Amino acid sequence: MDQLSPLLDRFALSARVFYSGTLCGVTTFEATDEAGHLHVVRRGPLQVQGADGRLIDIEEPSLLFYPRPTSHRLRAHKQTGADVVCASVEFGGGRGNPLARALPSLLVIRLADVPGLDASVRLLLDEAFERRYGRQAIIDRLCEVVLVHMLRHTIERHVASAGLFAGLADSRLARAIHAMHEQPARRWTLEALAETAGMSRARFAVNFRETVGQTPLDYLTDWRIGLAQTLLRKGRPVKIVADEVGYGSAAALARAFTARLGMPPMAWTRGEQRRAGAQTD
The missing domain is CATH 1.10.10.60 (Homeodomain-like)
Known part of the structure; x- marks a missing residue:
């Protein structure tokens, strides 16, 4: 039984890449009314700081996903920086979407821990760091593919101990x-x-x-x-x-x-x- 597809059919998941490149120093991302944030880290190191002030160190290529509007900061070395792709993400139905409600406030997933994700992320990064015709449309769609892989991983690996994903597991x-x-x-x-x-x-x-x-x-x-x-x-x-x-x-x-x-x-x-x-x- 495919428990995920009916959710994606009913609610329109959409991603919009707004930055790709090297972050240096501190970059602040403000909460918006509806959108969460996806950060694909190609090269670190990088620190993530949420509204609570807690710091998370990212040393390997990883995905960082805030499914709900959340203010946060990314801290990179001022000289060497960190290569990232940043996208805003909206689940149809806004904050009431069952997927958005069920996910943890922050998901941090090493790319190496999600089998089958490498190819999609490699395509995303290749397109994001080039300037080719149709680039924006391609990287937005590839971000959505990456998000579906993340949701699948969340269900299959029992990442959520309670909520919708625990029920689907x-x-x-x-x-x-x-x-x-x-x-x-x-x-x-x-x-x-x-x-x-x-x-x-x-x-x-x-x-x-x-x-x-x-x-x-x-x-x-x-x-x-x-x-x-x-x-x-x-x-x-x-x-x-x-x-x-x-x-x-x-x-x-x-x-x-x-x-x-x-x-x-x-x-x-x-x-x-x-x-x-x-x-x-």
Whole structure:
């Protein structure tokens, strides 16, 4: 079972490379409203400093990934510097995206520890440090490929001890999670989800909460609201969105949406439109 593809199909993962070259001294990256940051370190040494002030030393070619907006600094030697590629990353659905919520605040992965990643990173670095036609489009897409490899690694190596990735790493819970992802409009009950997982109702409820960190029906609600956000961004009418994500009416979606986000769908959509307009000015 491919637990990752439905997530990537429903939410548009996008990366935009904004720097490639040699960093010298201290470089600060500010948190934005929606974007995380990916840093591909070709050559160090390099230190990473988060908002808490903790320093992490990077000695080997590595990936550094902040999946959520986070202010941080990269510190390199003033003379020799460090070769890096830096990209902003957005998960469709913003901070409510289940992938963004489930990942640790910072992932640090040595390239040598991810089999199959070498070829993609080599292509990315070759393109990023050249100036050829179509370069930006290629390096952006290659960054997205690298990110998918990272997500696969996170699931397969049980990098996350709790949350969505921990649930996907459990074969029984993964069946129920996959079913919710594939059929968000179905009238799911706890009993139906437990049956899908091949577990008793009580054991499923306890295992899901202990592993994922929330109840199955709370997870389902978050998944539906995240999907609703993605569809609303595309201009879909609220009534149609309500049907597609499992709410019987626009009013029912508005109640659930307001409970999760503090405002009804139309107000949220207007805010997103204003934000998008401000970014293009």
